[in-house]
Amino acid sequence: MQSVAFSVAIVCLLAGTVSGGIVFDRPCPTDIYVKEYFEVDSYLGKWYELQRYESVFEENFDCVQVRYTLNDDGSVQVSNSAYNLFNGSTINALGRAVLSYPDEEPLQAKLNVSFFGAPNDLSNYWVLDTDYETFSVVWNCQPVGEQQSEESFWVLSRTPTLPADTNVMFRIHYIMRRYIDRSLLRFTRQLDER
Ligand SMILES: *[C@@H]1O[C@H](CO)[C@@H](O)[C@H](O)[C@H]1NC(C)=O
Ligand SMILES: *[C@@H]1O[C@H](CO)[C@@H](O)[C@H](O)[C@H]1NC(C)=O
Numbered sequence: 001m002q003s004v005a006f007s008v009a010i011v012c013l014l015a016g017t018v019s020g021g022i023v024f025d026r027p028c029p030t031d032i033y034v035k036e037y038f039e040v041d042s043y044l045g046k047w048y049e050l051q052r053y054e055s056v057f058e059e060n061f062d063c064v065q066v067r068y069t070l071n072d073d074g075s076v077q078v079s080n081s082a083y084n085l086f087n088g089s090t091i092n093a094l095g096r097a098v099l100s101y102p103d104e105e106p107l108q109a110k111l112n113v114s115f116f117g118a119p120n121d122l123s124n125y126w127v128l129d130t131d132y133e134t135f136s137v138v139w140n141c142q143p144v145g146e147q148q149s150e151e152s153f154w155v156l157s158r159t160p161t162l163p164a165d166t167n168v169m170f171r172i173h174y175i176m177r178r179y180i181d182r183s184l185l186r187f188t189r190q191l192d193e194r
Helices: 001-013 166-179
Strands: 022-024 045-053 061-070 076-085 090-099 110-115 123-130 133-146 148-157 186-187
Touching: 076 110, 123 166, 133 166
Parallel strands: none
Antiparallel strands: 022 148, 045 061, 045 148, 045 186, 061 076, 076 090, 090 110, 110 123, 123 133, 133 148
């Protein structure tokens, strides 16, 4: 029991890194359009995870929240939390994010996120689209050898459920149709406002 809980916690807590993704028998796609003119400040704050790619399914745990705050050095502190739906216990993981290519113009929404003090040496958090106030769609692909790749995908929301906004739905579905295998998506359970 203990080891099951532990491994699931790791999958959850590494959201934003390579782990927990899905392996595809193809190299990383290169025709990906990432959000431009990215505004880090507007992206800060709390997000709820609504959906993600997941290969491992666990009944008891859900990764529900991530909170981004600005560090003194201009990097972003990443605080991920997961909770056990049955007994309410929470696990947290602290990470750090930096813009992957801060001098790029227009600035692309690509970040290097790492946890547990690991170096920020992977551009592994690409915001494909966000309106900052309602939703964010995040994608990551890392090569696995020459012919395979591991992809991660998250739909984040400022609220535990998305508002019924046609424009927001259109933007999210546009990206899913274009880049995502929906059969591999998992919905994150959100109990209530926390
Ligand atoms: C909640 O359940 C998990 C998994 O069974 C366990 O590891 C944890 O210690 C429990 N926490 C509390 C507060 O009971
Ligand atoms: C982010 O990672 C990429 C490699 O994926 C690297 O080229 C880039 O220099 C890193 N950015 C920062 C700010 O460390």
